[in-house]
Amino acid sequence: MAAANMKSVKLRIKSIQNTMQITKAMELVASSKLRKAKERADRSKPYFRILRQTLCNIALGNYDFTSPYTRENGEDSYCYIVIAGDRGMAGGYNANLFRFLEEESAGKRFSVLPLGKKSLEYARQRSFPIVTEQYDLVSALRVSDCYAIAKLLCERYREKSFGHIALIYTEFLSMMSQKTGSTSLLPLSDFREDACVICGREGKEEKIAQNLILYEPSAEEVFNAIVPEYLSGLLYSAIASSEASELAARRSAMEAATDNAGEMIDKLSLYYNRARQASITQEITEIVAGAEGQ
Structure with a gap:
């Protein structure tokens, strides 16, 4: 009976060692990809800042136009762009995101634009209205895809399909x-007031110079043309940040799993050695008892 128990413990140790090799490999892969993802996220930020600054400059220097993107269209429905992962094994990364979505959408009429396999699966399971299922692989999204998504959202907003667009990532x-957080995309807040806050003192000083700029065909059309570019830049930056976050979460989860596996192996090894020593002691006792009986 003791021998059978020792054999099962030994098999258990072997199984955990195999699992430990997998989690360690996944941790190393995530660490390798994380460096590139972090660099990608850092590179995307200047593009977004330049577009933001351009919108600020136009808003500060022109007071004779109104854009459909800067005012509410009268609809009370929401569209949430949810950026989740393509795979699991990342700790609470996806679960925290979906919990945040539930809190944000409570009591609201909304649709979902899922980016990532896990996001699409979640939307289907909950029977949420889905804007499009085309972008189910977040790791495959590029700048061109972000622009296509931004253009689609701008068209739907002008058509009054929904009155608010928010990004959850x-x-x-x-x-x-x-x-985990959210960013409002449309409608744009009062951009003239927002521009003064963002541009700060430099923005206010540039206000006189901006009045000398002539936009062709008009400042309003230039502004409306930049908005999809601005949204695509913001979306791409959020995707890059989400991908880096997923890899960091997976690395931490796999590191914790590897450490736990090591602790389990140590405990089982100690149990195995004690059982082995008890078995040897019992055999010696039986041998001694048999010798004394003779």
């Missing part, structure tokens, strides 16, 4: 910290 803060 995970912001990459550091290797050990990621924050």
Whole structure:
């Protein structure tokens, strides 16, 4: 009976060792990809800032136009762009995102534009209205795809399919910290007031110079043409940040799993050695007892 128990413990140790090799390999792969994803996220930020600054400059220097993107269209429905992962094994990355979506959408009439396999699966399971299922692989999305998504959203907003568009994603803060949050895309807030806050003192000083700029065919058309570019830049930056966050979460989860596997192996090895020593002691006792009986 003891021998059978020792054999099962030995098989259990072997199984955990195999699992530990897998989790360690996944941790190394995530660490390798994380460096590139972090660089991609950092490179995307200047593009977004330049577009934002351009919109600020136009808004500060022109007061004779109104854009359909800067005012509400009268609809109370929402469209949430949800950026989740393509795979699991990333700790609470996807679960935290979906929990945040439930909190944000509580009591609202909304549709979902899922980006990523897990996001699409979640929307289907909950029977949420889906804008499009075309972008189910977030790791395959490029700048051109982001522009196509932004253009689609702008068209739907002008058609009054929904009155608010928000982006829900995970912001990459550091290797050990990621924050789930949301960003409002449309309608744009009062951009003239927002521009003064964002541009600060420099924006106010540039206000006189901006009045000398002549936009062709008009400032309004230039502004409306830049908005999809601005949204695509914001979307691409959020995708890059989400991908880095997913890899960081997976790396941490696999590291924790590897450590737990090591602890389990140590405990089982200790149990196995004790059982083996008890078995040897019992055999010696039986041999001694038999010798004394003779």
